[in-house]
Amino acid sequence: MTNKLLVxxxxxxxxxxxxxxxxxxxxxxxxxxxxxxxxxxxGQFAEHLGSCxxxxxxxxxxxxxxxxxxxxxxxxxxxxxxxxxVLRWPGGCFADEYHWQDxxxxxxxxxxxxxxxxxxxxxxxxxxxxxxxNLCEMLGCEPYISGNVGSGTVEELAKWVEYxxxxxxxxxxxxxxxxxxxxAWKVKYLGVGNESWGCGGNMRPExxxxxxxxxxxxxxxxxxxxxxxxxxxxSDYDYNWTKVLMNNVGNRMDGLSLHYYTVSGWTxxxxxxxxxxxxxxxxxxxxxxxxxxxxxxxxxxMDGKDPKKRIGLIVDEWGTWWDEEPGTIxxxxxxxxxxxxxxxxxxxxxxxxxxxxxxxxANIAQVVNVLQSMILTDTIGxxxxxxxxxxxxxxxxxxxMDATYLPxxxxxxxxxxRGDSHAKDGxxxxxxxxxxxxxxxxxxxxxxxxxxxxDEQEISLTLDGLxxxxxxxxxxxxxxxxxxxxxxxxxxxAPKEFTSAKIKGNVLNMKVPSKSIxxxxxx
Numbered sequence: 001m002t003n004k005l006l007v008x009x010x011x012x013x014x015x016x017x018x019x020x021x022x023x024x025x026x027x028x029x030x031x032x033x034x035x036x037x038x039x040x041x042x043g044q045f046a047e048h049l050g051s052c053x054x055x056x057x058x059x060x061x062x063x064x065x066x067x068x069x070x071x072x073x074x075x076x077x078x079x080x081x082x083x084x085x086v087l088r089w090p091g092g093c094f095a096d097e098y099h100w101q102d103x104x105x106x107x108x109x110x111x112x113x114x115x116x117x118x119x120x121x122x123x124x125x126x127x128x129x130x131x132x133x134n135l136c137e138m139l140g141c142e143p144y145i146s147g148n149v150g151s152g153t154v155e156e157l158a159k160w161v162e163y164x165x166x167x168x169x170x171x172x173x174x175x176x177x178x179x180x181x182x183x184a185w186k187v188k189y190l191g192v193g194n195e196s197w198g199c200g201g202n203m204r205p206e207x208x209x210x211x212x213x214x215x216x217x218x219x220x221x222x223x224x225x226x227x228x229x230x231x232x233x234x235s236d237y238d239y240n241w242t243k244v245l246m247n248n249v250g251n252r253m254d255g256l257s258l259h260y261y262t263v264s265g266w267t268x269x270x271x272x273x274x275x276x277x278x279x280x281x282x283x284x285x286x287x288x289x290x291x292x293x294x295x296x297x298x299x300x301x302m303d304g305k306d307p308k309k310r311i312g313l314i315v316d317e318w319g320t321w322w323d324e325e326p327g328t329i330x331x332x333x334x335x336x337x338x339x340x341x342x343x344x345x346x347x348x349x350x351x352x353x354x355x356x357x358x359x360x361x362a363n364i365a366q367v368v369n370v371l372q373s374m375i376l377t378d379t380i381g382x383x384x385x386x387x388x389x390x391x392x393x394x395x396x397x398x399x400x401m402d403a404t405y406l407p408x409x410x411x412x413x414x415x416x417x418r419g420d421s422h423a424k425d426g427x428x429x430x431x432x433x434x435x436x437x438x439x440x441x442x443x444x445x446x447x448x449x450x451x452x453x454x455d456e457q458e459i460s461l462t463l464d465g466l467x468x469x470x471x472x473x474x475x476x477x478x479x480x481x482x483x484x485x486x487x488x489x490x491x492x493x494a495p496k497e498f499t500s501a502k503i504k505g506n507v508l509n510m511k512v513p514s515k516s517i518x519x520x521x522x523x
Contacts (some may be wrong), residue, residue: 023458024412024432028446030466032407033438039085039401040361041352042394043144045317047092048127049118049370050332056368056377057135058127065383071135074385075368075375079139082374082394085401086189088144088316088363089132093117093199095191096150100160103128104179117199119331129164133185142188144316144363149193149208149215149232150201158218161190166222186225189361191316192216193232195259197241200232205241208232209248216252230314233257234298237422242298246305255312255360258298261321262288262344273322273336274482278453279418281340281481284320285451286417286427288344291318292351299358312360315352319365319372319390320344333370338484339493339515341372342389342476346449346517349397350435353405364390376486384487392476392495396519399445403437406444410434412457432457432512444468444522450512453481461501461508468522471508473498477516 046052059065059072066073090098094117102111103125110125136143145164147157162172167184176184192215194200196208203211212231219227231253234241245256262284263270271280298313320341321333328334345364352359368375374391378384412432419426433449444466450457475498485492498518501510512518 022413022431022452022455023460024410026411026432026434026448026459026461027409027464028436028444028461029407029464030438030444031464033404035356035405037353037356037400037403037405037437038360040142041349041356041359042082042084042397042401043086043088043316043361043363044079044084044367044374045088045092045363045365046367047365047370048090048094048098048115048123049092049366050329050334051369051377052366052373053127054123056375058131060126068138069134070131071138072377072385075377076138078375078385078387078391079367082391083398083401084139084141086142086144086361086363087136087139087367088146088189088191091146091194092317093195095146095194096148096152096200098148099152099156100129100148100163101156104130104163104175118333119329121332129160130179130181133164133187137185143185144189144191145187146191146194147215147219149196149211150199154215154218157192157215158220161187161219161227162222165225168223184223184225188226188228189230190219190227191230191232191257192219194257195235196232197235197238205244206248209245212245212249213252228254230255230257230316233314234259236260236294239297239301242301246302250305251310253311255314256302257314257316258294259317260291260294260315261317261319261365263321270321270323273320273325273341274338274484276340276482281453282415282417282429284340285343285347286423286429288320288348289351289429290423290427291348292354295351295355295359299355302358309358313358315359315362317365318348318362321371335371336484336486337372337376337388337390338482339389339476339478340481342393342493342517343449343451343515344372345390345393346397346447347433347451349393349400350433350447350449353400353435353437356405378487386485386487386490388485389476389493392493393517396474396476396495396517397447399439399443399519399521400435400437400447403439403445406436406438408434408436415452432459442523446520446522448512448518448520450514450516452514455514457512459508459510459512461510463506463508463522466522467506468503468508470523471501471503471520473501473518473520475513475516475518477513481515
């Protein structure tokens with residue numbers, strides 16, 4: 001059974017007037033699951049951008065901010081609680097100007113560099129290969145290294161792979177040991193360049209295809225470490241890039257990346273993270289859901305050359321992108337994170353769950369202090385930290401990692417939102433989004449998002465093939481869609497227990513408040 005979305009009503013966002021309570025019907029096929037939701041769908045991204053690394057993840061051992069070997073203790077503990085499966089580094093655009101040998105050896109001897117992509121900041125390279133890979137070990141996650149193809153050489157990338165993964169009597173392994181790391185790290189994911197169509201070199205897909213073929217040859221597998229090599233893929237609607245790479249690279253790559261940002265563009269600008277209209281909100285939801293059509297179209301192109309779906313589609317940059325917060329450093333992309341962002345996270349993850357036959361990994365941008373981050377820290381070194389609404393969604397959704405996706409049918413109302421250059425006639429936004437999966441322990445996890453700003457949803461949820469005995473729930477809700485957490489009010493948006501769901505046979509009945517996200521665990 002495939003996932004189906006059935007809508008029975010359409011309303012204009014600018015004049016949405018529906019009754020105080022709407023009804024939605026959801027059917028979950030509890031025994032029809034086949035596809036595993038890879039935990040890597042819940043991956044994170046840490047770029048040398050703004051205060052993501054310095055002041056976010058890393059403060060150094062001498063900092064007054066509590067730290068563990070230089071890593072911020074509060075941030076480290078918060079990320080451990082998320083059980084993040086994979087972390088991408090060092091970029092982004094930064095990756096194609098990063099020369100890894102500047103970031104090894106004694107920190108006081110490492111050369112400084114100017115971050116030309118993001119604000120011209122001078123960085124001291126105190127956070128480099130050892131610091132990143134050791135962090136991944138502390139978090140228990142897979143490292144995802146983005147290699148420099150834009151300004152780096154084949155030799156440079158080849159030696160980096162050797163430095164990280166060789167346990168032999170090789171020059172780079174000896175250098176690593178000299179720098180304090182005896183045993184090689186395990187590095188699974190390697191990106192061969194980033195956004196090669198843009199900041200990674202302004203290349204044509206034909207030219208990049210040849211570069212990928214050349215660079216990837218020299219990225220060797222050492223001593224039992226097997227690299228999963230990811231080619232630099234398309235930006236959202238660039239289907240020709242995918243077509244050319246599938247034709248010219250094909251099975252030489254293990255994965256092909258895709259970048260898709262939800263930018264509130266119908267007004268002509270990104271807009272504020274916290275000051276927006278109801279129309280802005282519904283437009284944003286529609287824009288984020290359009291990633292499903294983008295995934296389908298790229299997947300169809302890939303299917304033509306790879307019908308067995310061996311090559312993964314890697315959505316290694318996604319999320320919201322708003323204007324920088326007033327008073328912050330230009331080019332550092334520090335933005336607040338409201339309940340609107342939480343909906344983008346929940347709805348996008350629900351989309352990914354439906355397409356794991358092709359989508360094998362996703363990395364939200366970015367983990368701390370940049371764009372749609374999990375965590376915000378102060379930028380003046382006073383040690384404050386706050387968890388964002390997006391963080392809470394990822395934590396509530398943890399049960400989906402490596403669970404078996406279950407087909408879902410949804411019958412609900414929808415809202416018609418404004419169009420833009422990519423959807424001139426506008427988009428239909430269902431007022432309820434749902435996803436379901438069966439965990440390894442046999443329990444069923446269900447996510448429900450009531451997108452509507454005004455009205456609760458009376459939901460009748462049928463579990464075909466399952467007689468539930470117990471149900472536990474968590475809800476993330478708010479009084480206003482622009483609510484957010486800051487250092488003065490860190491729990492303005494926080495999860496609470498949800499007790500509305502009642503079992504009757506194989507049916508759950510509940511009322512989900514407006515602008516709320518609910519996750520249920522059923523046994």
